Amino acid sequence: MIQHAPSYYAATANASAAYPRMAGDEQADVVVIGGGFTGLSAALHAAEAGFSVVLLEGKRIGWGASGRNGGQLIPGMRWGAADLVARFGEDHAARLVRLANEATGMVKGRIARHAIACDLRPGHFHAAAKPAHLDHMRREVELLQRLLDYDSVQVIEQADLPDQVASPLYHGGMFDRAGGHFHPLNYALGLAQAALAAGVRIFEESPVTALRQGAPVQARTPAGRVTARYGVMACDAFMGDLEPRLGRWTMPVANYNIATAPLGAEQARALIPTGAAVSDSKFVLNYYRISADNRLIFGGGEKYTPRPPADIAGFVRPYLEKVFPQLQGTQIDHAWGGLVGVTFNRLPHFGRVEDTFFAHGYSGHGALLTTLAGSLIAEAMRGTAERFDLFANLPGTPFPGGPLLRHPLYVAGMLWYALRDRL
Numbered sequence: 310m311i312q313h314a315p316s317y318y319a320a321t322a323n324a325s326a327a328y329p330r331m332a333g334d335e336q337a338d339v340v341v342i343g344g345g346f347t348g349l350s351a352a353l354h355a356a357e358a359g360f361s362v363v364l365l366e367g368k369r370i371g372w373g374a375s376g377r378n379g380g381q382l383i384p385g386m387r388w389g390a391a392d393l394v395a396r397f398g399e400d401h402a403a404r405l406v407r408l409a410n411e412a413t414g415m416v417k418g419r420i421a422r423h424a425i426a427c428d429l430r431p432g433h434f435h436a437a438a439k440p441a442h443l444d445h446m447r448r449e450v451e452l453l454q455r456l457l458d459y460d461s462v463q464v465i466e467q468a469d470l471p472d473q474v475a476s477p478l479y480h481g482g483m484f485d486r487a488g489g490h491f492h493p494l495n496y497a498l499g500l501a502q503a504a505l506a507a508g509v510r511i512f513e514e515s516p517v518t519a520l521r522q523g524a525p526v527q528a529r530t531p532a533g534r535v536t537a538r539y540g541v542m543a544c545d546a547f548m549g550d551l552e553p554r555l556g557r558w559t560m561p562v563a564n565y566n567i568a569t570a571p572l573g574a575e576q577a578r579a580l581i582p583t584g585a586a587v588s589d590s591k592f593v594l595n596y597y598r599i600s601a602d603n604r605l606i607f608g609g610g611e612k613y614t615p616r617p618p619a620d621i622a623g624f625v626r627p628y629l630e631k632v633f634p635q636l637q638g639t640q641i642d643h644a645w646g647g648l649v650g651v652t653f654n655r656l657p658h659f660g661r662v663e664d665t666f667f668a669h670g671y672s673g674h675g676a677l678l679t680t681l682a683g684s685l686i687a688e689a690m691r692g693t694a695e696r697f698d699l700f701a702n703l704p705g706t707p708f709p710g711g712p713l714l715r716h717p718l719y720v721a722g723m724l725w726y727a728l729r730d731r732l
Contacts, residue, residue, distance in 0.1 A: 311368045311514055316377055316645035317568035317606065318494035323426055325498045328370065331512035333533045337363040339690065340528045340537040342517050342551060344368075345375030346493075346675065347668050348543030349500040350683025355541075356507035358687050363535045364509055365528060367516030371497030374545060377647035378676060379566060379596045379608045381586040382489040383433050384413050387655035387672045390452045391445065396704075403456050408699055410459070412681035413487050419680065420491070425499030428601040432585030433488025434465070436479040442590040443467075446483040461487040474587050475580050476632050482590075490586035490598045493676060500680075517551060523663040539690050540665035543683075546648035548669050557707035558658045559650035559670040563617065566608040567625045568600065570640040577603040580633060594673075595632055605629075605636070617646050649673060653708050657682070659700040666690070668700075 313319040341352045344366030352364045386409050393402035437443035453459040467481045521527040526540035549556020577599045588596035595609035609628035618624040621644035630637050652658050652670035659668045668682035689697040
């Protein structure tokens with residue numbers, strides 16, 4: 310049996326029985342490919358809408374980014390309200406922000422409804438790495454409050470920074486009470502159990518080797534096939550393995566995380582007094598939070614080659630100790646990495662190919678947007694596609710350069726932004 314990659318999350322996962330491998334042929338209204346947040350949400354929402362659903366996962370439920378990410382619940386998208394207004398105007402931007410912000414209540418609602426034990430904690434603090442970033446955050450908060458009556462967000466000036474995070478690096482920031490953090494693998498396992506209870510047939514270790522996207526949709530695995538009315542491609546960073554044309558729209562980017570030894574409640578509270586998740590405003594950002602057992606879970610660093618560092622803990626440690634000098638030499642108990650799908654313009658990529666829907670490229674905001682994406686896909690399958698189309702019509706382009714040049718061009722761009730972070 311395939312095991313989850315070693316991580317803090319795998320080591321502390323809730324007990325969950327393995328799902329069977331697919332053997333033979335299956336018929337369904339919907340076949341979902343991918344057992345991460347997007348696929349699980351699409352399967353669950355579709356089953357609740359009355360569709361019969363088969364979900365195929367090539368490895369284990371939550372095996373990819375859904376079970377390895379930083380666990381940060383950051384409202385919205387990578388583009389803030391000010392960016393969206395500048396591109397689309399106030400009315401259209403307001404519709405996009407309202408829809409994106411539905412994801413917060415949807416995730417929290419699923420956790421409560423299905424009693425998913427995933428260490429949900431409130432609050433997200435976006436730390437300003439430069440004074441100019443704080444000025445931008447002031448404009449963002451004003452716009453959110455004026456356009457949307459969004460009152461859960463506030464500016465934190467530098468003088469009040471110690472109430473948020475005990476780091477010398479920042480100039481203030483933006484605190485959002487609606488954000489939060491959780492144990493992502495346990496959320497995925499809980500969604501799977503809810504989907505199973507709703508009638509979804511789940512198969513693990515059943516990779517799709519061929520997919521026909523038109524009527525009828527047909528997904529082949531090594532041991533059988535599923536024939537369905539609709540398909541859902543929910544593979545994010547691995548989308549190119551299933552559909553190379555869609556793979557051009559995202560770049561699989563490696564992220565690395567560590568979890569310290571337990572710090573104790575007092576030291577943990579001293580680092581992040583509110584207990585919120587924290588991410589900074591650098592393009593190549595650091596992000597961190599306190600776990601339920603008072604460890605610091607920290608992600609950061611720049612790595613532009615597909616091969617992981619030989620010593621992930623040693624790779625991440627300098628970034629941890631720069632943010633928190635007081636943790637120099639702290640023991641690191643877990644270190645792991647994974648891939649996240651990033652689009653060229655950092656906006657998510659939704660769409661439909663014949664009778665098969667897809668959603669990917671969340672660009673670091675997938676812990677919330679994925680659950681929303683699954684709901685919107687189920688709405689579209691029921692014949693109400695307006696909200697799905699709001700995301701499907703977002704601008705975007707595939708990465709330039711073809712398979713040989715995509716990665717070098719991406720690396721060149723990331724190095725440029727990393728340089729700007731340092732200036």
